[in-house]
Amino acid sequence: MTAIAYLGTGLLGSGFVEAALGRGDSVTVWNRTREKAEALAALGATVADTPANAVRGAERVHLVLKDDEVVEEIVAALRPGLGANAIICDHTTTQPALTAERAQRLNAQGVHYLHCPVFIGPAAARLAQGIIMASGPEALFAQVKPALEQQAQKVVYWGERSDLAAAYKLMGNAFIIGLGALVSDVFTLAAGSDVSPADSLKLLEFFNPGTMLQNRGKKMSEGDFAASFELTMARKDLRLMLETAGARPLAALPSIAARMDEVIAQGHGAEDFGVIARDAVTAARVP
Amino acid sequence: MTAIAYLGTGLLGSGFVEAALGRGDSVTVWNRTREKAEALAALGATVADTPANAVRGAERVHLVLKDDEVVEEIVAALRPGLGANAIICDHTTTQPALTAERAQRLNAQGVHYLHCPVFIGPAAARLAQGIIMASGPEALFAQVKPALEQQAQKVVYWGERSDLAAAYKLMGNAFIIGLGALVSDVFTLAAGSDVSPADSLKLLEFFNPGTMLQNRGKKMSEGDFAASFELTMARKDLRLMLETAGARPLAALPSIAARMDEVIAQGHGAEDFGVIARDAVTAARVP
Known part of the structure; x- marks a missing residue:
């Protein structure tokens, strides 16, 4: 049973959480509007009150947020709870240039951050269909690849250039x-x-x-x-x-x-x- | 050997003429810029000096012109030479409302006019590929259908509403x-x-x-x-x-x-x- 966290449980995030719970993962969720996270408690998710508490003990942290600004804010908020070996898989659609800057900065600070945007709708997320792309440190990708392959039909790695998946x-x-x-x-x-x-x-x-x-x-x-x-x-x-x-x-x-x-x-x-x-x-x- | 006329020998019109000559049709061509028509003489087309002379004796007249305004002008110019039973197949991309008005007016005047726009590029025209659509009087369509089927891979008839093919x-x-x-x-x-x-x-x-x-x-x-x-x-x-x-x-x-x-x-x-x-x-x- 893998302990993972989902930050951002809108339409797409909720779909991913439902699929992960279905696979037997132990999922902690956090969402700014708590009601959207609460809806997942009935399916077995644990609802956290802060990003830091959500990621405490998780080996993978999935972000499904709105944009670069929100990603920056939530990454800063979760870091007090983030384990040294935890890997952040950021599924947010973000700006290529800002994504590259963020990935390089976080990786330099020892935060294991990998950008993994998706071509997956909410319904497809529940069925583990669609495509996940990733780019950034190959070593990080190798570690999360098996998990990503459970999450989607196809996983595409574009290489080390950390802005490529965003592009x-x-x-x-x-x-x-x-x-x-x-x-x-x-x-x-x-x-x-x-x-x-x-x-x-x-x-x-x-x-x-x-x-x-x-x-x-x-x-x-x-x-x-x-x-x-x-x-x-x-x-x-x-x-x-x-x-x-x-x-x-x-x-x-x-x-x-x-x-x-x-x-x-x-x-x-x-x-x-x-x-x-x-x-x-x-x-x-x-x- | 069918006698036909092509008025308008730009990229697409020329492709159609080449294919018709290849099928053994007797083709008379007219184009406002005469050089574009002359290029087809080498392949066996007869070049006419006026729209009326181009259509004299033709059983089918194909228009491949620019827009409604040019169609109106050329139809007026060709009518002195048009045989009583000749059918005008207008392949020009035109405005649906103006096309309906034109078709009804011409048909009421006893001119056999059928709008037949195409999804065919110049290269495809030479190979009789692509799609011809038609709408307007079903009796006219029935008469030209075999010829249109030689001209394209697929012929779609949208019915009597004379603006539908244009739409x-x-x-x-x-x-x-x-x-x-x-x-x-x-x-x-x-x-x-x-x-x-x-x-x-x-x-x-x-x-x-x-x-x-x-x-x-x-x-x-x-x-x-x-x-x-x-x-x-x-x-x-x-x-x-x-x-x-x-x-x-x-x-x-x-x-x-x-x-x-x-x-x-x-x-x-x-x-x-x-x-x-x-x-x-x-x-x-x-x-």
Whole structure:
């Protein structure tokens, strides 16, 4: 029976705690709003009144918090109770640069801190599905790897660079949030054309967005902007979309149109619309 | 040997003409910039000097033009040469409302006009791959269906409502353009974290964007906004993305952030981030 602590029992943290209790771990929980932690007591968790008391005697400490600021605050608060060999697995989605600074500072102070952000929703957490990523000291990762593998379907280690897991997490969430925003915008165009949201999703029977992302992404990543779908034509289609949406609010499309205008003004209208990525690709290519 | 005409021989039109010539059709072409049409003469196309001369004697007339305004202009210009039984297949991406008005007006005047927009790139057009959609008079569709089936892998007929193919085309392009914009933004975040564009695409090995779109889309289309990924948390991640991008230009993310702020201000921060689609879904549900 492993003694672990969970700090932060919102939607995702609670899912992880339920799964850990199901595996027979001894779990102590702490949450700023105590009611969210109390709900887990019925399932067998011990509720602590402070972060320091929550981590006392735990061999692993899991953080599922809001952002860098909260992580800093809670790490400071838990340290009086933290055992010398305990490892902090921080699942919080944080800023890459701040994460690197924090990891280096804490590791230099002898605190075993590993950033382990996840692509896991609350329901998936309960079923130990989804992906955990990690980056930072390999020795720490090796120690917690078996535990992380119980917690998710797949564990990806990005190496020693302590900001990499945070960077990939943000890039992944850009895809996830962006896909949701595209669905929203398609519903808005559907509303503007008197098509039901459910009917508009029939389009997905024809598309393979994964293949599309990979093919177009590869071409763009190589700086190949030879026109297949000209930027000016794509911008024209954006105009038709904005007209069709009318006064209805859109999510992703308005700033895509603005970015296209910018790149057209720079003289790239006859290239493929993937050329909107030129600044990012160029930045990566110039040493 | 079928006599057909292609008006508009840009990237896509030229691809279609090459495929038609390969099938042994007799193709007359016209393009505003004559050089683009001349390039097809070497492959066996006849170049006409006016739209009316291009369509004289043709049993099918294909339009691959820029937008509604150009379609109106070219249809007016070609009519003196148009045979009584000739069918116009308009592949142009146009505005649904204007398309409906045009189709009804032309059909009432005895012009056989069918809107047939496509999800086909220039390379795919040469290989008769991709999808052609159509909507409008079923009798017209039945007549051109065999020809359209030679032109693409899949032909989808949306029914008599003459704006539907245009509506689905715009919704589909919102996905296509949006996916490209997301790739661009992921590259920008990668640049901000010193990750190469190619490395950032490794994320796509873990994701199945098609399944993700379908699952989240279905939930959103049903107006189910129970939190799996809270809007306020998604908005926080957006902030981290904007910070990571720094001064680098982004495509889709800025207006997604603005839309989230709007919906949070309306009191929906604790719901799933899919709630950004609430206006569109509500519009569709209220009779």
